[in-house]
Amino acid sequence: MCWKALVRGEVRRFLPNWTKPLSWHVSALYSPLGWFSWLKAVRQYLDAQQGGYDEESGESLMQVFENTVKGESYEIVGEQPKINLIKQRVEDYQLGQVPAGGLLLMAGVDVQGDRLEVEVDAFGRGEECWTIDHQVIHGDPTRKGPGSVWEALANLRAQSYQHAGGQTLRITAMAVDSGYLTQEVYDFCRAWSHRHVFATKGDGATGKPVISRPVLVDINYKGVRIKQGVQLWHVGTDTAKERFYKRLELSEQGPGYHHFPRGLPDEYFEQLAAEKLVRRKVRGMEKHEWVKTRERNEALDLKILCYAAAIYSGLQRTNWDMLESMINPTQQDMFARKNTTVPAATIAAQGGGVSPPPQVPAKPQQPAPSGLFNAPKTRRVRSAGIGSR
Numbered sequence: 306m307c308w309k310a311l312v313r314g315e316v317r318r319f320l321p322n323w324t325k326p327l328s329w330h331v332s333a334l335y336s337p338l339g340w341f342s343w344l345k346a347v348r349q350y351l352d353a354q355q356g357g358y359d360e361e362s363g364e365s366l367m368q369v370f371e372n373t374v375k376g377e378s379y380e381i382v383g384e385q386p387k388i389n390l391i392k393q394r395v396e397d398y399q400l401g402q403v404p405a406g407g408l409l410l411m412a413g414v415d416v417q418g419d420r421l422e423v424e425v426d427a428f429g430r431g432e433e434c435w436t437i438d439h440q441v442i443h444g445d446p447t448r449k450g451p452g453s454v455w456e457a458l459a460n461l462r463a464q465s466y467q468h469a470g471g472q473t474l475r476i477t478a479m480a481v482d483s484g485y486l487t488q489e490v491y492d493f494c495r496a497w498s499h500r501h502v503f504a505t506k507g508d509g510a511t512g513k514p515v516i517s518r519p520v521l522v523d524i525n526y527k528g529v530r531i532k533q534g535v536q537l538w539h540v541g542t543d544t545a546k547e548r549f550y551k552r553l554e555l556s557e558q559g560p561g562y563h564h565f566p567r568g569l570p571d572e573y574f575e576q577l578a579a580e581k582l583v584r585r586k587v588r589g590m591e592k593h594e595w596v597k598t599r600e601r602n603e604a605l606d607l608k609i610l611c612y613a614a615a616i617y618s619g620l621q622r623t624n625w626d627m628l629e630s631m632i633n634p635t636q637q638d639m640f641a642r643k644n645t646t647v648p649a650a651t652i653a654a655q656g657g658g659v660s661p662p663p664q665v666p667a668k669p670q671q672p673a674p675s676g677l678f679n680a681p682k683t684r685r686v687r688s689a690g691i692g693s694r
Contacts, residue, residue: 330376346374385581385598386553391565391574398640400438400568403427405469405638407435408628409618412479413610414458415603416446416486421454423461424607425476428615430625431560434552437466439573439604446486455493462500469640470633480505480614482606483537491522491535498535505540505613511593513541515548516616538617543593545609547582576604 333341353366371377398404407427415422425438440461444454465473478501483490494504508517516538523534552561565574579602583594629636 332376333374341374349374384550384584386550386578388574388578391553391577392571394563395565395567395569398435398564398566400566401466402566402640403437403466403468403474404435404564404640405633405636406430406433407437407468407474408625408632409615409620409623410437410466410474410476411611411614411618412462412476413607413614414479414481415606415610416482416484416490417603418485419443419445421446421458422603422607423458424604424611425466426608426611426615427474428620432615432620433558433560433562433564434612435564436566436569439569439607446489449489449492455489458493459497462497462502468632469638470635471637471639472632474632477501478503478614478618480538480540480610480617482507482610495523495535501618503536503538503617505538505610507542507609508539509542509595511543513539513544515541515545516613517541538613540609540613542609543595545612546580546595546605547593549605549608549612550582553577572601573604575599576602577608579605 334343334346349366349370353370355366357366403410404427406429409428410425411428412423412425421442421444423438423440423442424436427435427437429435442454442457442461444457446454449455462476462479465475468474479497481490481494481502481504483494483504483506490504494502503519504522505516517540519536519538521530521532521534522537523531525531549563552563555562558564576599579599580595580597583596584591
């Protein structure tokens with residue numbers, strides 16, 4: 306019956322006015338006799354159910370069966386955080402506020418065709434991280450001068466953020482992705498290198514460190530690299546993304562935990578989970594591949610850039626005791642909600658509805674610039690990582 310159906314079949318053009326080439330997909334089960342037997346298809350399916358990978362492509366055998374036999378698309382199973390679980394991490398602090406545990410501010414910048422996207426993260430003990438700020442600076446990145454997006458970015462670099470301990474913090478280092486509009490990024494980083502603004506380039510190879518030794522990119526008229534020119538730092542995106550996704554699985558606050566404030570849009574959280582990690586075996590070796598599940602993933606890239614800036618600043622070698630004594634010596638939290646309800650017994654003792662006399666608030670500490678590079682110029686203030694360079 307199958308053979309007769311193929312012989313008597315007729316191809317009809319259902320779009321007579323369509324002039325572009327058309328593509329078709331059809332299951333191999335419709336193959337004529339002698340081409341591809343159903344017995345072979347069943348055996349291939351049973352082998353795919355046992356698991357395993359294709360030796361050449363590294364694709365799973367089930368994917369090969371779905372693509373080549375059934376002629377259908379196949380969704381690759383990978384490691385990806387759930388958006389609703391990330392949203393549950395939202396806490397009771399606002400954008401622009403630095404909680405008590407955040408002691409170092411880092412910034413990451415992603416360059417797009419019509420805007421710059423910037424994120425500021427605070428890091429504390431055990432690489433605990435808080436999202437502090439997320440801004441989109443609209444404008445043409447190819448235009449420079451007053452009113453440009455680069456001027457706005459420079460102003461953000463110098464911005465201070467209120468810390469829960471009463472001090473103000475400024476950004477320690479800023480990583481700018483140079484994958485798009487590379488020369489514009491180099492020009493900005495060259496002008497602001499003294500404020501630890503540096504250019505980065507992603508390296509997706511497996512096993513690379515989060516940040517590697519920089520490469521000098523500026524040269525003089527003799528073709529010799531300029532030592533004081535722009536430095537390009539390579540970022541191991543595979544390592545950084547895998548570590549970030551693993552830390553999103555942590556359920557208890559503490560080392561490695563990521564905190565998110567109120568006020569972030571849903572799009573931000575969807576961008577954080579915009580990729581999934583697919584592990585394949587090619588010729589016996591495990592291969593990592595990051596597959597996009599949606600087009601926009603700027604928030605994820607910004608997280609990686611902030612973490613790279615933290616590693617650049619010596620995150621693992623920071624003297625946290627010294628920073629705490631400088632930024633928040635009394636360990637107060639001015640952002641925490643205070644209980645203003647007066648107990649009934651206290652009201653009765655004071656004569657009914659008479660309110661107690663207001664307390665004179667303590668004199669706040671004088672805000673002072675903080676951060677590794679903005680603190681007083683002594684060796685004790687700088688981290689071991691920066692001072693060793």
